[in-house]
Amino acid sequence: GPTMAFKDVGARFMARCLGYFNRNNDAEVTVLVATSGDTGGAVASGFLGVKGVRVVILYPSGKVSDVQEKQLTTLGQNITALEVDGTFDDCQDMVKKAFLDVDLTSQLELTSANSINVARWLPQMFYFMFAYKQLKALKKPLVFSVPSGNFGNICAGMVAQKMGFPIAHFIASNNANNVVTRYLDTNSYDPYPSVQTISNAMDVGNPSNFIRIQALYDNDINILKSNLSSYSFSDNETKTALKTIYSNSGYIADPHGAVGYLGAKTYLTNHPNVQTVFLETAHPTKFLDVVKDTISVDIALPPQIQLVIDQQKKAILIENYDEFKAFMLKF
């Protein structure tokens, strides 16, 4: 898709749904979105020029890659970027607070384009179905390793499983932001603030879809554990995986896909008879510095990235919720 991440499919589906359902509505809808990197660009591109919709993107200053920042700050038109002095969790908290703030909701028609909105990830069920279609002839139990941040993508797989798709097991592959890995190890859900990693789209301290996953498995941790394993990997392990994948197959993964690969590998050591699939969630050029430093290979910039990289960044600095609110009231 236009931003070279798996989120393009869901963001475009949601944008067109909103445009359609809003076609006879004169009031403008304001879409609020917090991003740890990729969501902002995919949503901005999906909603660009959609009639009756304005998009406000909050992103953590200095914590997204150059390409990601360009993708969400250069489009103009109905897209506004707010650069927040804080972490992704701060951005997400501001968005959630805005939805409960009567001063804002009485004046603006707000909606979310984060994966708290199911329209964003329901279409992602197709990824799992498509993999099944290609692999069913192997007649092996199918296990998906999903590099997870807010747990929307893996939730889509789980809904597909609930609908009857023969998916044997899921692996939530995490970077150092590993609240779910720890939960499955200790039975205690204990979120920490997010920490910065080289797979920044997964730098989420408290994944907003996890509550849905618990509900899908009857809020029973034992049922959950029979369907879900979770592992956490460091940046160093991720870099080593990038090298291994490249030297074994010539495939250039991105850091998120590499975390997914590590999860699949780890699961296979104790379950050698399953077929694992790891999801690759973005193109490596979105994380050019890390990938180039790790496997010293030249990657040609795809045309859609070339298009934004030389554009001028436009963003408004925001330090706290009050500033955000003041901006929204004037917006």
Ligand SMILES: *Cc1c(COP(=O)(O)O)cnc(C)c1O
């Ligand atoms: C968003 C994103 C993820 C995490 O997906 P979730 O649905 O939030 O779990 C993983 N990798 C990349 C590249 C992403 O952009």
